[in-house]
Amino acid sequence: MEMLSLVIWTPIVFGILLLAFGRDEHAHMVRWLALTGAVVSFLLTLPLYVQFDHASATMQFVENMPWINRFNVNYHLGIDGISLWFVVLTAFITVVVVIAGWEVITERVNQYMGAFLVLSGLLIGVFCALDGMLFYVFFEATLIPMYLIIGVWGGPNKIYAAFKFFLYTLLGSLLMLVALIYLYIASEGSFDLATWQQLPLAATPQTFLFFAFFAAFAVKVPMWPVHTWLPDVHVEAPTGGSAVLAAIMLKLGAYGFLRFSLPIAPDAAHEWAWLMLTLSLVAVVYVGLVAIVQQDMKKLKILQR
Numbered sequence: 001m002e003m004l005s006l007v008i009w010t011p012i013v014f015g016i017l018l019l020a021f022g023r024d025e026h027a028h029m030v031r032w033l034a035l036t037g038a039v040v041s042f043l044l045t046l047p048l049y050v051q052f053d054h055a056s057a058t059m060q061f062v063e064n065m066p067w068i069n070r071f072n073v074n075y076h077l078g079i080d081g082i083s084l085w086f087v088v089l090t091a092f093i094t095v096v097v098v099i100a101g102w103e104v105i106t107e108r109v110n111q112y113m114g115a116f117l118v119l120s121g122l123l124i125g126v127f128c129a130l131d132g133m134l135f136y137v138f139f140e141a142t143l144i145p146m147y148l149i150i151g152v153w154g155g156p157n158k159i160y161a162a163f164k165f166f167l168y169t170l171l172g173s174l175l176m177l178v179a180l181i182y183l184y185i186a187s188e189g190s191f192d193l194a195t196w197q198q199l200p201l202a203a204t205p206q207t208f209l210f211f212a213f214f215a216a217f218a219v220k221v222p223m224w225p226v227h228t229w230l231p232d233v234h235v236e237a238p239t240g241g242s243a244v245l246a247a248i249m250l251k252l253g254a255y256g257f258l259r260f261s262l263p264i265a266p267d268a269a270h271e272w273a274w275l276m277l278t279l280s281l282v283a284v285v286y287v288g289l290v291a292i293v294q295q296d297m298k299k300l301k302i303l304q305r
Helices: 003-018 024-051 081-100 109-128 132-141 143-153 158-186 193-197 203-220 229-236 239-249 251-264 266-271 273-304
Strands: 060-068 073-079
Touching (some): 109 132, 132 158, 158 229, 193 251
Antiparallel strands (some): 060 073
């Protein structure tokens, strides 16, 4: 098995293996097996860094084999200087998350640890995918373990938060799927990202593609005003879930902008840069005002006492 496939599928295999321990009486063994899987997965990412050619801008450790021949979908993987660090970070955070839940999680320990290991492999797959459909599969599949993590081990309003997280991110991604299909047709039957980046697209298609990708990635960042799912999720999610959200999953949106929006629709990205800047500045002011109001409310409650 090639290096990137090994890095992706090792935590997934460990996660599935953990599901075999169905009783909490095996919790001690489950914790150590989860930690072993997380550490091994992290150690497998280190050769990627050691052997990575930092002087090259091309994709490295490339793997490319047919997956769905009828639609020319390939199992195409590779990393560059951007995705390399996300791969290493994801594997490292998984180790931290397993340790953080060592004593806190006492029920369904195998499912908790297994969900995080599977999620780790799927996230790494997102950062390594060089095929548009493969990227979409990994991108959407990350919702499933995170939904379960929030919905099973979250706080009092965990069901509401889990549904909100799932619906926001899933609905945002539907327009991205339409964009991927359009690019597939425009490229005469290819899901290869490098091919898409070379397409001579006119201004109107670029604008359509930019906003289709924007719908998916802005929710994932999340940008104002499609950010309202995040406070609920952070409050209700277990500590490990919040750590993965903050450190990795929220970065998927920014990564998507860099991998899809900017190189595939560069003219539209330049034309609508003012919108991105405006929404970002509004978010800064909005967050500042919310923090001030909350601080004043706390002071008022103290005075009332």
